[in-house]
Amino acid sequence: MLTIVVYHYVRPLAETRYPALAGLDLARFEGQLDYIARHYEVVSLADLVRVSFDTTQLPHNACVLTFDDGLADHYTYCLPALIQRKMSGAFFVSSDAALGRGPLDVQLVQHILAACPDVQVLTAEIAALYESLPERASLPNFGALHAQWAKPGRYDPAEVIFLKRLFQVALPAASVRWLLDRLIGPKLGTDRATFAREVYVSLAQLRVMARMGMEIGGHGASHRRVTGISSDELRLEVKGPWSLLDEIGIRPDEPRFFTYPHGAVDETAILAVKKAGYAGALTGERALVKGIVARYLLPRLDTNDLPQTAEASPNEFTIALRAEAS
Numbered sequence: 001m002l003t004i005v006v007y008h009y010v011r012p013l014a015e016t017r018y019p020a021l022a023g024l025d026l027a028r029f030e031g032q033l034d035y036i037a038r039h040y041e042v043v044s045l046a047d048l049v050r051v052s053f054d055t056t057q058l059p060h061n062a063c064v065l066t067f068d069d070g071l072a073d074h075y076t077y078c079l080p081a082l083i084q085r086k087m088s089g090a091f092f093v094s095s096d097a098a099l100g101r102g103p104l105d106v107q108l109v110q111h112i113l114a115a116c117p118d119v120q121v122l123t124a125e126i127a128a129l130y131e132s133l134p135e136r137a138s139l140p141n142f143g144a145l146h147a148q149w150a151k152p153g154r155y156d157p158a159e160v161i162f163l164k165r166l167f168q169v170a171l172p173a174a175s176v177r178w179l180l181d182r183l184i185g186p187k188l189g190t191d192r193a194t195f196a197r198e199v200y201v202s203l204a205q206l207r208v209m210a211r212m213g214m215e216i217g218g219h220g221a222s223h224r225r226v227t228g229i230s231s232d233e234l235r236l237e238v239k240g241p242w243s244l245l246d247e248i249g250i251r252p253d254e255p256r257f258f259t260y261p262h263g264a265v266d267e268t269a270i271l272a273v274k275k276a277g278y279a280g281a282l283t284g285e286r287a288l289v290k291g292i293v294a295r296y297l298l299p300r301l302d303t304n305d306l307p308q309t310a311e312a313s314p315n316e317f318t319i320a321l322r323a324e325a326s
């Protein structure tokens, strides 16, 4: 049985410009690593390839640590914490961001949400901007979009989900860009280029991480969903990070992995990832990996599913998962 955990933002939140960012506080991250050291044996994705994806050949309590989105946090905070504990991690990068073509909409929206204490007020501001969109005449009414997308999620209330979906799926790319361009300055007090430099890991940092034994994989090019897009677009999303891995010097004989942005996956996406040469891929499905697994549909737990202090006992959720899986 294998547990794969996924992390996104990890930072000392209270000491940063965005203390309300939906991320994991560094102290809790370190607490969780110490908890994992007590209850699990950290292995790599290469180890999983070595046993031909037969998890019965891995240590009984095997665990893989994964990090999505290619964030500067991963270099600044996660790398030292892992090295200190002699643990390895697998870091998944959206190539547009690491190549300086960012920032990506997903991180902009998350930071804008973190910068606005009252999400209702933010929604009202965006609703007002929406009426001035150049494409407004061809777009649905804001109220109709709200009715369609404002549904509570696992971690977010309905209003936050609405704003995320508005920028992720509900609007055309040009409208998203137009709206974000009018929010970045007032809300974040910065511009696109500066924001991108602050938020993402660089190619040079990725090379250091690879040299220090960390695994680097692909997480799309632009971080858009890889489902429901044209075959040309899909190829770009899968090939972009592949070229990036070449560029940072990942050897061709090292197995490469892909994580689906937003966890969105279908048969066409799996085929594209396989065809590109990736050895396997990870989803956002919340389960343990057991037996011989579907290598392009490896499920992962979120960091919030596991205890985040060293001395904690296993929680009910992970106990129930294990019982279910064995």
Ligand SMILES: [Zn+2]
Residues within 6 Å of the ligand: 068, 069, 219, 223, 261, 262
């Ligand atoms: Zn992501």
